[in-house]
Amino acid sequence: MSKDILILALLDGVSYAGLLFLVALGLTFIFGVVRILNVAHGSLYACGGYAAATLGLWLGGGSLGVSLAALIGSSIVVGIVLGTLLMLLLRRFQDRDPILQLLVTFGAFMIFEDLQRMIWGTQPYFVADVVNQMGTSEVLGVIYMNYQLLFVPGAALGVYALLQWFLNRTLMGRQIVAVTHDREVATAMGINAKRIAYLTFVVGAMLGALGGALASPTTSLVPGIGADMIVLSFAVVATAGLGQISGALITALLIGLSRSFCVYLYPELEVVMPYVIMVLVLLVRPQGLFTVAQARRI
Amino acid sequence: MSALLKTEGLTLAFGGLVVANGIDFELHEGERLAVIGQNGAGKTTFINICTGLLRPSAGRVEFDGVDITGKSPRHIVRRGMARSFQLPQLFLDHSVRQCLELAGMARQSRMPWWRSLASSADAREVDRVLELVNLRARQHEPASNLPEGQRKLLDVAMSLMLEPRLLIMDEPTSGVSSEEKHGVMEIVMGALEEKKVTAIFVEHDVDIVRRYATRVAAWISGGIAADGSPDTVLADANVRREVLGE
Amino acid sequence: MRLSMIVATVAGVALLITGLSMPWLKIPLILSFCYGMAALGIGVLLRAGQISFGHAMYACISGYVVAYLSSHFRGLDGALLIILGTLASIAVGMLVGAFVVRYREIFFGMLNLAISMVLFTVLGKFYAYTGGTDGLRVQRPTLFGFELGRTEFESALLVLAVILSLAVIWGVQRYFRSSAGEALAAIKTNETRLEYLGVSAKLLLWQGYVLSAGLCGLAGSLFGLSQGLVTPEMGYWLRSGEFVFIAILGGSGHAVGAFVGALLYEFLKMYAAALVSGAWQMILGVTLIVIIYFLPKGLVGLLSERRKALRGDA
Numbered sequence: 001m002s003k004d005i006l007i008l009a010l011l012d013g014v015s016y017a018g019l020l021f022l023v024a025l026g027l028t029f030i031f032g033v034v035r036i037l038n039v040a041h042g043s044l045y046a047c048g049g050y051a052a053a054t055l056g057l058w059l060g061g062g063s064l065g066v067s068l069a070a071l072i073g074s075s076i077v078v079g080i081v082l083g084t085l086l087m088l089l090l091r092r093f094q095d096r097d098p099i100l101q102l103l104v105t106f107g108a109f110m111i112f113e114d115l116q117r118m119i120w121g122t123q124p125y126f127v128a129d130v131v132n133q134m135g136t137s138e139v140l141g142v143i144y145m146n147y148q149l150l151f152v153p154g155a156a157l158g159v160y161a162l163l164q165w166f167l168n169r170t171l172m173g174r175q176i177v178a179v180t181h182d183r184e185v186a187t188a189m190g191i192n193a194k195r196i197a198y199l200t201f202v203v204g205a206m207l208g209a210l211g212g213a214l215a216s217p218t219t220s221l222v223p224g225i226g227a228d229m230i231v232l233s234f235a236v237v238a239t240a241g242l243g244q245i246s247g248a249l250i251t252a253l254l255i256g257l258s259r260s261f262c263v264y265l266y267p268e269l270e271v272v273m274p275y276v277i278m279v280l281v282l283l284v285r286p287q288g289l290f291t292v293a294q295a296r297r298i
Numbered sequence: 299m300s301a302l303l304k305t306e307g308l309t310l311a312f313g314g315l316v317v318a319n320g321i322d323f324e325l326h327e328g329e330r331l332a333v334i335g336q337n338g339a340g341k342t343t344f345i346n347i348c349t350g351l352l353r354p355s356a357g358r359v360e361f362d363g364v365d366i367t368g369k370s371p372r373h374i375v376r377r378g379m380a381r382s383f384q385l386p387q388l389f390l391d392h393s394v395r396q397c398l399e400l401a402g403m404a405r406q407s408r409m410p411w412w413r414s415l416a417s418s419a420d421a422r423e424v425d426r427v428l429e430l431v432n433l434r435a436r437q438h439e440p441a442s443n444l445p446e447g448q449r450k451l452l453d454v455a456m457s458l459m460l461e462p463r464l465l466i467m468d469e470p471t472s473g474v475s476s477e478e479k480h481g482v483m484e485i486v487m488g489a490l491e492e493k494k495v496t497a498i499f500v501e502h503d504v505d506i507v508r509r510y511a512t513r514v515a516a517w518i519s520g521g522i523a524a525d526g527s528p529d530t531v532l533a534d535a536n537v538r539r540e541v542l543g544e
Numbered sequence: 545m546r547l548s549m550i551v552a553t554v555a556g557v558a559l560l561i562t563g564l565s566m567p568w569l570k571i572p573l574i575l576s577f578c579y580g581m582a583a584l585g586i587g588v589l590l591r592a593g594q595i596s597f598g599h600a601m602y603a604c605i606s607g608y609v610v611a612y613l614s615s616h617f618r619g620l621d622g623a624l625l626i627i628l629g630t631l632a633s634i635a636v637g638m639l640v641g642a643f644v645v646r647y648r649e650i651f652f653g654m655l656n657l658a659i660s661m662v663l664f665t666v667l668g669k670f671y672a673y674t675g676g677t678d679g680l681r682v683q684r685p686t687l688f689g690f691e692l693g694r695t696e697f698e699s700a701l702l703v704l705a706v707i708l709s710l711a712v713i714w715g716v717q718r719y720f721r722s723s724a725g726e727a728l729a730a731i732k733t734n735e736t737r738l739e740y741l742g743v744s745a746k747l748l749l750w751q752g753y754v755l756s757a758g759l760c761g762l763a764g765s766l767f768g769l770s771q772g773l774v775t776p777e778m779g780y781w782l783r784s785g786e787f788v789f790i791a792i793l794g795g796s797g798h799a800v801g802a803f804v805g806a807l808l809y810e811f812l813k814m815y816a817a818a819l820v821s822g823a824w825q826m827i828l829g830v831t832l833i834v835i836i837y838f839l840p841k842g843l844v845g846l847l848s849e850r851r852k853a854l855r856g857d858a
Binding site for chain 3: 037039089092093096098099100103104106107108109110111113114115117118227231234235238242268269270271272275276278279282283286287
């Protein structure tokens with residue numbers, strides 16, 4: 001494998017991992033706090049992407065700052081809107097079996113898929129202005145787009161750091177951690193678990209939408225990307241262990257890098273790799289790589 | 299007569315905490331052994347090791363002359379040692395009769411796909427056991443309908459369907475109202491007598507122990523502090539202080 | 545049981561007559577019966593309290609086997625193709641099942657999902673063998689020796705679907721009431737107790753798993769023959785989700801429930817598409833949510849009896 005290919009594969013992998021992590025983060029964060037596997041998270045990714053693309057088209061060809069504002073702004077809006085809707089829906093099923101809650105999110109996913117198709121149609125969207133606006137860099141003789149090289153991984157790390165700071169240093173964040181550990185005890189101590197749940201959903205939703213928004217300049221938006229992304233981010237989450245935030249960063253890297261190396265070495269295995277990893281990990285450690293508690297296993 | 303159940307140097311330690319301290323123990327056929335001791339003294343641990351739920355760090359367990367140390371519960375049950383639980387472990391979705399039928403089919407080691415459970419099971423045997431534990435009247439009700447005392451009886455009955463040589467009962471009267479306690483024990487002991495089953499039962503109620511045990515073993519701090527006839531053990535000064543709290 | 549079989553047979557014959565006299569209903573009906581079989585497969589696992597999110601892979605495997613054989617071994621009869629396809633799914637089910645039955649609840653679901661996604665992605669990529677994302681055509685074979693034109697073939701498939709569905713309902717219902725079937729249900733409520741009776745819950749679950757794989761495989765073979773085309777989509781997680789959806793919709797009191805659910809599902813899809821084109825998914829999604837909301841007892845009973853037992857009664 002030539003040096004160039006190696007570098008390309010590494011950079012590709014890290015960039016892709018950044019995107020994966022952002023989407024997976026929302027999913028695992030919501031699960032960690034409210035114990036719900038949100039199938040509709042895929043819709044957040046898709047709608048986040050579509051919204052960012054649409055906003056990008058309206059603001060058309062402005063400065064870099066405008067493009068970035070469009071990406072972030074659209075994520076926030078999509079996150080709040082869809083996150084609130086999901087929260088309102090799931091509140092009705094609060095005390096039900098987790099599988100039922102999962103099926104409810106599956107129903108929501110189906111609803112959002114059609115809504116998305118109604119709003120944005122079936123023609124592919126591809127709005128890549130921001131990528132061009134960021135220019136290129138040369139790394140050891142290889143030309144790379146700054147967007148993929150620096151911005152996406154940087155954004156992922158930045159969000160990770162921000163979330164960790166929020167969870168460890170702010171009151172609200174620590175309340176979330178308390179609820180994550182033991183909802184009943186947290187409520188008994190006066191923490192408003194309902195409000196925490198809502199906040200978690202909105203934050204998680206925004207993260208999913210942000211993933212979609214950041215992905216939109218590099219990929220063609222078509223119906224069905226939500227479904228593909230939810231199962232892929234689920235692979236990241238399950239491999240790390242449901243609810244493991246830092247773990248998800250590592251498995252996103254693992255999956256991102258293995259995928260990118262496959263692209264250059266064994267292209268047919270590119271899409272297969274994440275799931276092979278998931279199967280292998282789950283067979284050996286069903287609770288995920290980073291969960292300490294024992295899985296329910298006979 | 300050789301021992302039915304025998305342990306040699308049975309030891310289990312979790313880090314620095316020793317829950318079973320080199321226990322040497324023998325049980326003979328026909329005995330009714332009551333196991334007493336404070337919570338945390340190691341009685342349940344001992345039972346869990348004997349029934350295969352826990353592996354000892356050292357020592358061995360022999361049942362009917364066969365080494366069963368570290369074998370799975372399933373394996374041990376097949377050898378003839380059955381167990382009933384402090385919290386009755388029933389098939390709450392099934393009827394009382396079906397619980398026994400399933401136990402009966404388990405005894406036969408057959409789970410056919412074709413004939414219905416009701417027609418595959420040994421109906422006469424099920425009827426007999428239902429009679430023994432006085433549950434005939436409620437046999438078609440879901441197990442979840444039963445009050446605590448009758449749940450205990452059903453739990454024991456399911457174990458009896460296995461036709462075990464030894465039945466270990468973990469606190470058979472706990473959770474049962476005081477009026478029912480003796481009634482339950484009377485029925486259980488009668489059934490065991492009828493079926494010629496040797497028994498070990500963990501008990502906190504001294505009256506029950508005095509009345510139904512042929513032998514008592516008192517556990518203190520992971521080991522057997524006293525072992526003998528009920529009168530002897532219950533009069534022992536150590537036992538009275540550490541176990542009975544007198 | 546007698547009564548429900550009679551009702552089911554009458555309904556089956558009625559549907560058959562309907563389908564034969566209104567030809568545009570043939571394919572939707574065949575699809576419904578396929579979905580019913582697959583959902584019944586899910587139902588078998590639900591009985592043990594487990595949900596698989598990957599069972600579409602078994603429908604996919606048999607579909608591809610049927611397609612491949614139909615093109616490369618043109619003389620093979622359709623009936624034989626169905627048998628071979630189903631056997632292939634059973635074989636894979638036996639292998640995968642051996643691993644998967646060590647897990648419970650969400651881990652069981654996740655592992656099945658992961659394995660099905662491996663299959664899905666492999667099918668999509670290895671174009672030379674599998675036709676990639678375009679899929680494989682199914683060459684119309686003879687059926688029980690008869691060379692049939694398109695419409696006759698579809699009619700024959702419908703008859704076959706009805707007969708197979710009734711047979712499956714009868715067989716699986718018998719299984720549910722048998723010792724193995726009742727013991728399988730005991731896994732849901734108290735697996736520990738089964739172990740303490742000397743019964744291997746893993747073996748029981750494995751048997752149920754193989755049966756469920758076979759049911760999904762049967763569905764896939766029929767599906768492939770009726771569609772004339774198999775694609776990787778047949779094994780996608782959304783399809784597995786549909787199977788679960790239908791199983792929940794139909795309820796698990798009796799094996800016929802899966803088929804009731806499937807008919808409801810397919811016809812809801814048809815009418816939703818007719819009424820508001822492009823919104824059938826939304827309507828189905830709403831239906832799912834509404835059903836879950838209003839049928840708490842039935843659905844809870846389906847799933848976590850164990851949780852109830854641990855919380856209140858045990």
